[in-house]
Amino acid sequence: MKRIIIDREKCDGCLNCNVACISAHEEGSNFYTVNLGSVDSETRNFIKFDAKTGYTPIFCRHCDEPECVLSCMSGAMEKDLVTGHVKYDESKCAACYMCVMNCPYGVLKPDNKTRTKVIKCDFCEEKPDGPSCVKACPKQAIEVKEISR
Amino acid sequence: MKIVIIGASAAGISAAKTIKTSEPDTQIVIISKEDHIHSRCMLHKYLGHERDVKGISFVHENFFAENNITWLKNTTVVDLDTDKKFVRTNDNQAIYFDKLLIATGASYFIPPIPGLREAKNVYGFRDLKDAQLLDSECKTAKNAVVIGAGLVGMDAAVALLERGLKVTVIEMMNGIMGLQLDEKSSQAYQQLFEEHEAEFLLSDKVTSVDLDEAGKGKTIHLTSGKSVCADVIVIAAGVRPSFDFVERSGIATKNAILVGDDLQTNIKGIYAAGDVIGISGIWPNAMKQGKIAAINMLGEKLRYEDRYALKNTTNFYGLTTLSLGNINPKPEENFDVLIREDRNNYQKIVMKSGVIHGVIIQGNINSTGFWQYLIKNKIDVSGMDKDVFDLSYADFYKVDSNSGEYLYAI
Numbered sequence: 240m241k242r243i244i245i246d247r248e249k250c251d252g253c254l255n256c257n258v259a260c261i262s263a264h265e266e267g268s269n270f271y272t273v274n275l276g277s278v279d280s281e282t283r284n285f286i287k288f289d290a291k292t293g294y295t296p297i298f299c300r301h302c303d304e305p306e307c308v309l310s311c312m313s314g315a316m317e318k319d320l321v322t323g324h325v326k327y328d329e330s331k332c333a334a335c336y337m338c339v340m341n342c343p344y345g346v347l348k349p350d351n352k353t354r355t356k357v358i359k360c361d362f363c364e365e366k367p368d369g370p371s372c373v374k375a376c377p378k379q380a381i382e383v384k385e386i387s388r
Numbered sequence: 389m390k391i392v393i394i395g396a397s398a399a400g401i402s403a404a405k406t407i408k409t410s411e412p413d414t415q416i417v418i419i420s421k422e423d424h425i426h427s428r429c430m431l432h433k434y435l436g437h438e439r440d441v442k443g444i445s446f447v448h449e450n451f452f453a454e455n456n457i458t459w460l461k462n463t464t465v466v467d468l469d470t471d472k473k474f475v476r477t478n479d480n481q482a483i484y485f486d487k488l489l490i491a492t493g494a495s496y497f498i499p500p501i502p503g504l505r506e507a508k509n510v511y512g513f514r515d516l517k518d519a520q521l522l523d524s525e526c527k528t529a530k531n532a533v534v535i536g537a538g539l540v541g542m543d544a545a546v547a548l549l550e551r552g553l554k555v556t557v558i559e560m561m562n563g564i565m566g567l568q569l570d571e572k573s574s575q576a577y578q579q580l581f582e583e584h585e586a587e588f589l590l591s592d593k594v595t596s597v598d599l600d601e602a603g604k605g606k607t608i609h610l611t612s613g614k615s616v617c618a619d620v621i622v623i624a625a626g627v628r629p630s631f632d633f634v635e636r637s638g639i640a641t642k643n644a645i646l647v648g649d650d651l652q653t654n655i656k657g658i659y660a661a662g663d664v665i666g667i668s669g670i671w672p673n674a675m676k677q678g679k680i681a682a683i684n685m686l687g688e689k690l691r692y693e694d695r696y697a698l699k700n701t702t703n704f705y706g707l708t709t710l711s712l713g714n715i716n717p718k719p720e721e722n723f724d725v726l727i728r729e730d731r732n733n734y735q736k737i738v739m740k741s742g743v744i745h746g747v748i749i750q751g752n753i754n755s756t757g758f759w760q761y762l763i764k765n766k767i768d769v770s771g772m773d774k775d776v777f778d779l780s781y782a783d784f785y786k787v788d789s790n791s792g793e794y795l796y797a798i
Contacts, residue, residue: 244792247785285755287782289774295782297755300793306757309679310672312398312429314446320409333430336701339753340710341672343761344794345781348754354706386791 240323241362242386243370245296249380250286252294257282259375263363270375278352283360284372285346296380298372299346299360301325307338307347307359315357323386327359389414391685392475392483394465395491396420397428398671399662401447402678403489403685408455411686416457417483419475423461424516425451429671431519432543435526436550441516465492468637470655475633487657487685490634490645491678494627494663503597507605510621513544522620526551529619533557533608535594537564539702541624542577546704548622549584556587556616558594558608568700568711573734573750580705589614597621629664649691651681659685668697696764698746701753710753713746713763714738728777735777742770755780767798 260282262273274280287295301324308316308325315332318325334355339347350356363370373381391407393400396418407414426434430444442449452459460477467476474484496512498505509525512518522544526532532548534541537559548555557564563574564581578588589610598607608616629644640646640654644666651659661677663669673695680690702709717723717738723745726737733751737744743766747759758781762769769776772783786797 242792245787247787287780289782291773292782292785295785297781297785302793303791306672309402309675312427312446312671313444314427314448333427333433334703335429336703336708336710336753337670337672339755339757340699340701340712340760342757343781343796345755345758347757349703349708351754354703354708384792 240301240386241369241383242301242323243298243362243373243381244384244386245298246380246382247294247296249378250294250296251378251380252286252288253377254286255375255377256284256296256298256372256381257286259371260284260360263366263371281348281351281358283358297344297346298381299325300344301360301362306341306343310337310341312337316359322362322364324362324364325359326364327357327361329356332356389486390484391416391487391489392485393418393489393491394420394475395489395493395662395664396422396425396459396461397491397493397662398674399493399664399678399681400489400491401425401451402675403491403661403682404455404457406679406682407686408457410683412456414686416455417460417485418452418457419460419463419465419477419483421462421464422516426516427671428514429543431513431516432547434516435513435519435522435544435547438550444516465633468634468639470637470639470658473657488659489678489681489685490631490639490653490658490660490664491662491674492630492633492664494669495630496623497626497628498623499594499625501594501596503599503605504594504621504623507597507599507603507621509604509619510623513540513622513624514627522548522622525620526553529553531556531617531619532622533616533618533620534622534624536624536626537561537588537590538567538624538626539565539700541622542581542704544622544624545581545586546584549581549586553620554585554587556589556618557581558589558592558610558616560591560593562591564588564590565702566716568702568715569709570716570736570748573709573711573736573748576707576734576750577702577704577709580707584705589616627663627669629666631664649693650684650689651677651692652684657685667695670697670699673697694764696760699760707750708753709748709750710756710759711746711748712760713744715746715748717746726776737776739776742768744769744776757781758784761796765796765798767796 427446597605645660659681662674736748738746786795
């Protein structure tokens with residue numbers, strides 16, 4: 240499967256990946272028009288920062304044993320056996336948020352605006368050239384690589 | 389190999405999926421009393437008319453056909469022969485197996501209160517059938533009484549309110565969802581429910597129920613001397629594992645079906661998972677148990693180790709809460725209780741000597757999944773040199789260099 244591989248040392252916290260993610264999930268939006276102040280603007284990836292640890296890129300791993308899928312009571316979260324990615328179907332989701340509780344890496348979150356869905360990386364599945372965050376990273380701190388399973 | 393699974397909820401379906409993923413040629417028969425696969429966690433959405441039967445399913449529409457699984461619906465198991473390896477169904481079929489998974493779940497319990505068990509308008513809120521019966525009552529009923537303000541009771545209440553009934557909730561404890569919340573976080577929900585016209589009778593208990601000439605419970609009497617009128621009564625006072633059919637089979641039980649770490653019963657080749665084993669009553673754990681039992685039925689030797697069950701998320705009226713572990717410590721336990729709050733958020737951490745024992749995060753629960761890991765693995769955070777409320781997965785960050793998966797650096 241393809242996974243976004245992270246080289247933490249290369250990350251300098253520019254947050255281009257955040258902007259790219261928000262923009263990719265907002266219809267008609269691009270780098271120049273994206274409204275970062277909007278309540279709809281939610282990023283599926285995070286860069287945590289503190290003085291001791293430096294920049295820490297937190298991106299959905301689409302885990303081999305995804306806890307979010309195992310905790311999903313609606314069938315909204317599913318591991319795609321062909322691509323290996325964890326897919327999320329908003330229309331099925333009942334917003335119980337057990338996936339938020341069970342993701343050991345704190346990647347998942349409820350949507351801020353309505354609390355009726357989960358904000359989850361979709362690997363930009365519909366974009367022919369792959370995840371927008373990876374394309375936006377000026378440091379090549381994140382790269383898509385084929386992982387043997 | 390032929391595997392028979394009794395029960396088609398979290399544990400049963402998760403087991404079937406696991407088996408079909410790793411060994412698709414395995415023959416599977418699922419026996420279930422339901423005729424629609426559904427998630428009990430979504431019953432309130434059905435009763436509240438937000439979703440139909442299809443909308444509360446947690447499997448694909450053609451799940452059984454796609455996976456080549458035989459599904460005996462509307463069928464219950466009445467007997468089990470562990471020597472000859474077959475189960476007998478209510479319609480007198482003998483279904484033989486090489487391996488068996490018992491995932492029959494639990495059933496609601498009606499306390500022995502005079503009038504309550506006899507009343508014809510008392511319903512649980514456990515299965516689709518319960519929700520369907522309640523749905524038809526809702527067409528004429530005006531006053532609903534919910535006995536028990538746990539998660540199930542509040543799910544029922546939210547749906548009944550949605551249907552326009554007058555809802556009164558009776559609870560023995562002094563707050564709602566008392567196992568999942570503390571006073572402050574509980575009151576936040578109570579207030580929201582009250583804004584939606586729910587009434588609460590807390591620290592009170594039902595003593596008797598008066599029946600009308602049709603046998604319906606009409607007046608509910610309480611310890612406090614108060615009484616409440618009811619057209620329909622929902623009982624949400626706990627559940628009991630369902631395993632009547634194993635009584636004569638030699639399978640060891642003690643209020644639940646007993647299993648080893650491999651989720652096998654005392655009889656070789658017979659496994660049990662989910663609410664019926666009484667270890668925890670929550671969906672994610674049942675799913676994981678189903679998965680592990682399935683892998684073991686296929687010949688592996690996995691142990692069920694992720695047993696942590698004191699965990700919940702709540703979402704009513706858009707107020708979200710995560711609660712984990714011991715959130716209402718007793719004074720003699722000598723825990724440190726830390727609180728951080730603002731006008732939209734309430735956070736509480738219960739800890740001792742650097743180890744976190746309980747957490748409540750109400751309001752913004754973004755990225756809070758790591759707390760469960762810290763609590764269940766008893767991670768000492770005393771050397772972290774930062775405010776404990778500011779911890780995140782970043783403080784334990786580690787990446788597996790081969791797979792790119794995350795690990796915990798501890």
